[in-house]
Amino acid sequence: MTTIDRMSAEPYYLQLGRIIEGRIRGGEYQPGERLPSESEFCRTFDLSRSTVRETMRSLQEQKRIRMVPRRGAFVASQADSGWMLQVTRGFLETEMDNSRTVETRVLRSGSESLPTDAADALALPAGTVGFVLERVRSLDGQPAVHSINFMPADVGSALQGTLVLEGKQSLNRTLREAGHKIYGARREVAGVGASAETAKLLGLKSGAPVLLIRSTSWGQDGRSFDFHRSFARSDVVTIAVEAQAVDDE
Amino acid sequence: MTTIDRMSAEPYYLQLGRIIEGRIRGGEYQPGERLPSESEFCRTFDLSRSTVRETMRSLQEQKRIRMVPRRGAFVASQADSGWMLQVTRGFLETEMDNSRTVETRVLRSGSESLPTDAADALALPAGTVGFVLERVRSLDGQPAVHSINFMPADVGSALQGTLVLEGKQSLNRTLREAGHKIYGARREVAGVGASAETAKLLGLKSGAPVLLIRSTSWGQDGRSFDFHRSFARSDVVTIAVEAQAVDDE
Known part of the structure; x- marks a missing residue:
């Protein structure tokens, strides 16, 4: 339909709305790109301004576009639609691109003996x-998120003295700069009841449902260098996955 | 390390274990392929049989391989490690490949006026x-899963008279055969408390935490043809995402 x-x-x-969505999916309008103005859509499709506005409102609700005051409508990037689990970007990087204010409080950091799930994930x-x-x-x-990362000792040592331990720098980026670049990751998602501790940190009642993400990341050599458990409040942060067809399907 | x-x-x-994992990730051992025998690993790496067994046990726990009695160890396929949200395959297709018995009970099917979230997702x-x-x-x-699918009327009409409505055929496959092939999908995951109805169906207490997946699927023309809400018991079904690095990261 054109x-x-x-x-x-x-x-x-x-x-x-469908025409515009088709053009976004087809790549004619690229993520981050400014859409034609409302007046242009009015002229091109011979529609009233209120109709075009209604389209924009509906696309915005579906998070396909975002409206920037005085500048117009922009095609939403993946980052705009929440933390996308099928890519290797971290939570902080995603949300900062999203122009949301991220504050990080470090509760603890240092050397500890690894619990069983972390040791297994890291093959230690x-x-x-x-x-x-x-x-x-x-x-x-x-x-929004309570998370505990576990790393092999030599990987963790790259964090000593960095602003990551003060909550002022991206863990992903810092590890990447130290040579630990994510090549792949496996993330399991589950609905679980918040522990008393997690609940308190996230401002919930103990046992309230939260999203648990258990993630293992590895480098190109196949070595797992980070495992984390993250408990997320689904009402504060959108966590999504984009699926794409592959040939054998 | 070799x-x-x-x-x-x-x-x-x-x-x-790391050597074998590296070979799986590097593609030397392909998903579904049989691994060399324990004796071969013993010879090649000059290791005792109990060491090789311990490796196999640990890889099996991590779901990298699966052991088939009297046949040996096989590299796990994606399907073996649960329902992977970044691909477009359905739950049933995944779990059947996984040799698990899937039973489906249809609670209702037919024409109804669409609730707001479904209508929005389908752009209706x-x-x-x-x-x-x-x-x-x-x-x-x-x-394991309580799900409600919503489709435009013309899409749903392709299901009339099919075994999908008796719970004996894959919805995904039937839609695909009717020309509604998934080209892409967006899936949001959240931890929520089960409603009284969902809890009863899944054998849980009302309010017990479950994983909610809200999924919209579209075809190559960009038209959304299916929206579903699925509530999953995380203790029965593993739901995961594999992330891969892309060039700009």
Whole structure:
């Protein structure tokens, strides 16, 4: 569909929405790119301004575009639509691109003996001493994620003396600069009840449902260098996955 | 690392595990392929049989391989490690490849006026009549997922008279055969408390934490043809995402 079908029962604003969505998905309008102005859409499709506005409102609600005051409508980037689990970017990097204020409070950091799940994920013998980093992240002032990262000792040592331990620098970026670049990761998601501790940190009642993400990241050599458990408040942070067809499907 | 380092403090079984993992990730051992026998690993790496067994046990726990009685160890396919959200395959197709018994009970199917979230996701005016399919899926006899699919009326009509409505055929496959092939999908995950109804269907207490997946699928033309809410018991079904680095990261 590339023009408005005047005989269709489908409201014009939805038809226009589909045309624009098709162009976004087809790559004609790229993520981050500014859309044509409302007046241009009015002229091109011979539609009233209120119809075009209704389309924009609906695309914005679906997070396909975002409106910037005095500048117009922009195609949403993946980052705009929350933390995308199928890419290797971290939570902080995503949300900062998203223009949300991220505050990080470091609860503890240092050498500790690794719990079983972390040791298994990192392919280390249970009880090996590793590096632990526990943090609470807030978005625009609201507690959003409680996370505990576990790393092999040599990986953790790259964090000594950095601003990561003060909550002022991205863990992902710092590890990357130290040569630990994520080549792949596996992330399991689950709905769980918040522990008393997590609940307190996230401003919830103990046992309240939260999203648990258990993530293992490895480098190109296949070595796992980070495992984390993150507990997220689904009402504060959107966590999503984009799926794409592959040939054998 | 391609040989066992006899001077290292790292146990041999973990060193061998890393070598095998590296070969799986590097593509030398392909998903579904049979690994060399235990005896071959013993010979190649000059290791005892108990060490090689320990490696296999540990790789199996990490779901990198699966052991088939009398046939040996096989590299796990993605499907073996749960429902992978970054691909477009459905739950049923995944779990059947996984050799788990899937039973589906259809709770309701037919034409209904679409709720707001479904209408928005399908880009239809609120209150449009669409097709609704509500099901409970069990895995090996355990209730695992409660899901409600919403489709535009014309898409749903392709299901009339099919075994999908009796819970005996894959919805994904049937839609695909009717020309509605998933080109892309967006899936949001959240931890939520089960409603009284969902709890009863899944054998949980009301309010117990479950994983909510809200998924919208579209075809190559950009038209959304299916929206579903699925509530999953994380203790019965593993739901995961594999992330891969892309160039700009």
